[in-house]
Amino acid sequence: MSTVEPESTSRNDSAPTPIDPMQRRVNSARSIALMSDTQSLAPAQLEARRLIHREYAESGMTDAFREIRTRLLELSDGQNFTTLVVPMSAGSGGSFVARNLALSFAFDPAKTSLLVDCDLRHPCQDKAFGIDTGHHGLIDYLEDPSLGIEPILHHTGVPRLRVIPAGKPAEVQEEYLSSFRMRAVIDSLRCRYPDRYLFLDGPPIKGAPDARILSDLADFVVVVVGYGRDSAAAVNQAVAGFDPAKLAGLVFNELP
Numbered sequence: 001m002s003t004v005e006p007e008s009t010s011r012n013d014s015a016p017t018p019i020d021p022m023q024r025r026v027n028s029a030r031s032i033a034l035m036s037d038t039q040s041l042a043p044a045q046l047e048a049r050r051l052i053h054r055e056y057a058e059s060g061m062t063d064a065f066r067e068i069r070t071r072l073l074e075l076s077d078g079q080n081f082t083t084l085v086v087p088m089s090a091g092s093g094g095s096f097v098a099r100n101l102a103l104s105f106a107f108d109p110a111k112t113s114l115l116v117d118c119d120l121r122h123p124c125q126d127k128a129f130g131i132d133t134g135h136h137g138l139i140d141y142l143e144d145p146s147l148g149i150e151p152i153l154h155h156t157g158v159p160r161l162r163v164i165p166a167g168k169p170a171e172v173q174e175e176y177l178s179s180f181r182m183r184a185v186i187d188s189l190r191c192r193y194p195d196r197y198l199f200l201d202g203p204p205i206k207g208a209p210d211a212r213i214l215s216d217l218a219d220f221v222v223v224v225v226g227y228g229r230d231s232a233a234a235v236n237q238a239v240a241g242f243d244p245a246k247l248a249g250l251v252f253n254e255l256p
Contacts, residue, residue, distance in 0.1 A: 041157035065104040084218035086202040092226030093253040098201035106161040123166030137167020
């Protein structure tokens with residue numbers, strides 16, 4: 001796939017310069033125009049990877065993700081935003097929900113979607129989209145100040161959807177997620193194009209503080225509950241740790 005989305009390769013991690021509304025519209029149109037994939041996945045390939053599409057046989061699943069998309073857009077007051085998707089516990093299907101929610105936004109020809117794999121202990125989005133694990137990802141960017149954004153943005157075979165995989169293994173995940181460079185890259189990725197919606201695939205709430213650290217970077221938090229896996233009391237206790245103003249809701253998922 002030869003088309004590469006243009007990104008700033010500046011070595012300066014300072015906050016992005018405000019862009020006037022007219023320039024934002026120009027950048028938006030330019031962003032979408034340059035995000036066409038020359039090798040889009042066929043419906044059968046999408047289904048094999050458990051990715052929704054408009055003609056998906058299980059239309060109820062596609063409609064469910066569209067409903068979540070509508071809910072988030074209603075909460076956003078017309079602005080683009082960053083959504084953290086986190087499972088209650090391992091095996092709840094948080095990564096499955098994150099990638100299909102990101103994909104549902106890419107259905108809209110006026111929007112672009114970017115999925116960032118922030119589950120640094122157990123990343124999986126590279127495998128889901130067939131990305132070579134030897135390629136650059138989030139950890140590589142956070143460790144190497146000389147590395148620009150462009151090398152870590154990867155095509156997915158879905159028009160208007162890009163993914164940033166986790167990258168090479170990291171030993172101290174919390175330090176990366178709470179770093180200034182992490183906050184700067186998330187802010188920059190969202191602010192550069194007003195049509196872009198970011199989705200952070202986060203680790204389970206149980207067992208580590210990573211999910212709550214990531215919630216500081218997000219506008220909204222979606223919690224994925226594996227059907228029959230966690231009690232109502234456990235769910236209530238877990239969501240109490242997030243800012244109520246950011247909590248967009250719960251997704252009860254039957255698939256891992």
